[in-house]
Amino acid sequence: MSEIRAIVTDIEGTTSSISFVRDVLFPYARKRLPAFIETHGDRSEVQHWLHEAAKEAGYVEATRQEVVELLLRWIDEDRKSTALKALQGMIWQEGYEAGDYQAHMYPEVAARLRAWRADGLRLYVYSSGSVPAQKLFFGYSEAGDLTPLFAGYFDTETGPKRERASYERIADAIGEQPEHLLFLSDIVEELDAARAAGFRTAWLVRPPHPLPAQSQHPAFADFDAIAP
Ligand SMILES: CSCCC(=O)C(=O)COP(=O)(O)O
Numbered sequence: 001m002s003e004i005r006a007i008v009t010d011i012e013g014t015t016s017s018i019s020f021v022r023d024v025l026f027p028y029a030r031k032r033l034p035a036f037i038e039t040h041g042d043r044s045e046v047q048h049w050l051h052e053a054a055k056e057a058g059y060v061e062a063t064r065q066e067v068v069e070l071l072l073r074w075i076d077e078d079r080k081s082t083a084l085k086a087l088q089g090m091i092w093q094e095g096y097e098a099g100d101y102q103a104h105m106y107p108e109v110a111a112r113l114r115a116w117r118a119d120g121l122r123l124y125v126y127s128s129g130s131v132p133a134q135k136l137f138f139g140y141s142e143a144g145d146l147t148p149l150f151a152g153y154f155d156t157e158t159g160p161k162r163e164r165a166s167y168e169r170i171a172d173a174i175g176e177q178p179e180h181l182l183f184l185s186d187i188v189e190e191l192d193a194a195r196a197a198g199f200r201t202a203w204l205v206r207p208p209h210p211l212p213a214q215s216q217h218p219a220f221a222d223f224d225a226i227a228p
């Protein structure tokens with residue numbers, strides 16, 4: 001078995017609860033999105049992502065109101081659109097800075113990330129959330145600012161999480177052969193794609209879900225059970 005040199009982790013369902021993302025972050029962005037676009041719609045980065053969203057939906061021409069309605073629908077569908085994720089991240093920033101919420105971390109995660117760093121492993125994040133949103137998430141976590149632990153972040157600008165090529169790009173960017181990389185996720189299709197690219201994989205099956213008796217990926221109830 002090759003030595004693991006770096007760990008790449010998913011967020012939702014892996015370091016943190018699905019419920020925090022779906023019941024706190026998504027509703028927060030949904031409620032504030034129309035006013036955010038109204039107030040910040042002239043900023044160049046906001047205009048860029050509105051344009052990208054319209055393009056992704058196949059609109060030749062769209063009013064700002066139509067794009068706002070599209071984005072609200074995508075939030076409800078949990079669509080992993082890069083444009084939506086970028087805009088959500090900008091809205092979440094206000095909530096983190098105002099102290100409206102802190103990102104949930106499963107209880108063992110921060111200490112285990114620190115232990116892996118102390119063992120010399122490099123840590124990376126790969127999430128559908130935008131890189132700025134990931135930095136906010138770990139910067140304003142219930143366990144404090146965890147950003148100093150991470151060497152880098154990847155989002156869907158690198159590619160969709162269920163495609164092998166995305167993991168090949170991540171391995172290239174990290175500068176390691178994929179056999180030295182361990183990917184952590186709660187989603188089997190993401191783990192399948194990572195394994196197809198040559199990564200080692202760990203499937204997080206958080207309680208109350210029972211660990212499967214047999215599975216295609218090594219399955220763990222928490223980070224402490226993983227021995228890279
Ligand atoms: C960066 S926090 C918000 C995460 C998010 O928007 C999301 O869709 C979760 O995706 P993940 O790839 O972390 O499961």
Ligand SMILES: [Mg+2]
Pocket residue numbers: 010011012013014185186187
């Ligand atoms: Mg996940």
